[in-house]
Amino acid sequence: MSRGPLVAVVVFPGSNDDRDAAWALAAVGGEPVVVWHGEEHLPPGTGAVVLPGGFSYGDYLRTGAIASLAPAMAAVRSFASSGGPVLGICNGFQILCEARLLPGALRANRQLEFLCRDVTVRVETSDTVFTRRCQSGQELVIPVKHGEGCWYADHGTYVQLAARGQIVLRYTEDVNGSFAEVAGVVNAHGNVMGLMPHPEHAVDPLLGSADGGLILAALVDAAAEHAALVAA
Numbered sequence: 001m002s003r004g005p006l007v008a009v010v011v012f013p014g015s016n017d018d019r020d021a022a023w024a025l026a027a028v029g030g031e032p033v034v035v036w037h038g039e040e041h042l043p044p045g046t047g048a049v050v051l052p053g054g055f056s057y058g059d060y061l062r063t064g065a066i067a068s069l070a071p072a073m074a075a076v077r078s079f080a081s082s083g084g085p086v087l088g089i090c091n092g093f094q095i096l097c098e099a100r101l102l103p104g105a106l107r108a109n110r111q112l113e114f115l116c117r118d119v120t121v122r123v124e125t126s127d128t129v130f131t132r133r134c135q136s137g138q139e140l141v142i143p144v145k146h147g148e149g150c151w152y153a154d155h156g157t158y159v160q161l162a163a164r165g166q167i168v169l170r171y172t173e174d175v176n177g178s179f180a181e182v183a184g185v186v187n188a189h190g191n192v193m194g195l196m197p198h199p200e201h202a203v204d205p206l207l208g209s210a211d212g213g214l215i216l217a218a219l220v221d222a223a224a225e226h227a228a229l230v231a232a
Helices: 020-025 071-079 089-097 155-163 212-231
Strands: 008-009 031-036 046-051 084-091 103-109 115-123 139-146 148-151 167-171 182-186 192-195
Touching: 008 071, 008 089, 008 212, 020 031, 020 212, 046 071, 046 089, 046 212, 089 103, 089 115, 089 155, 089 192, 103 192, 115 182, 139 192, 148 182, 155 167
Parallel strands: 008 031, 008 046, 046 084, 084 192
Antiparallel strands: 103 148, 115 139, 115 167, 167 182, 182 192
């Protein structure tokens, strides 16, 4: 029986969605492998990386700031610079912003309350490796659970990102005060994405929605392609 492409799930002290992410990735055809934050290298043959949700290092400084300096993040930076697909979910999104792998920053929710509920996000572009199983304009129901999920960038930065197609997901309502209802962004090369909703909690209709599986399955596709490219 052939295995799916390897997807490294980086675990930090305080991660609490790493097992959920691994289960969801396996459910859509990936071969998840857990990587502890203290590791300096990703497993050979890694095709993609996921930074899962949680409360890395207790979030005692700016959320994600300490995690962005973890030894494993040097390997993630190198992997991303080689074109490898990297997906940051919730706390993972915060870490990617703190590591300057994604633009903007995450701030406390406008309500100053922790949010945990299903939300609807609109796919702004299907022209990314993370959303190519979706259609532009498609609405996805995916849960959120965060206290600091308000994405912010100055107006000039936002205009540039929107013009370049880097705004990938947008809430259909004002969920947390995020600038222009942004829920997910990609880097300039399109191989690093962060999103606040949790796709790993929306891969089975029994959970209320399978929409998150579209994003994770696309990531697995990209992992297979990257691994094949490196092996060639």
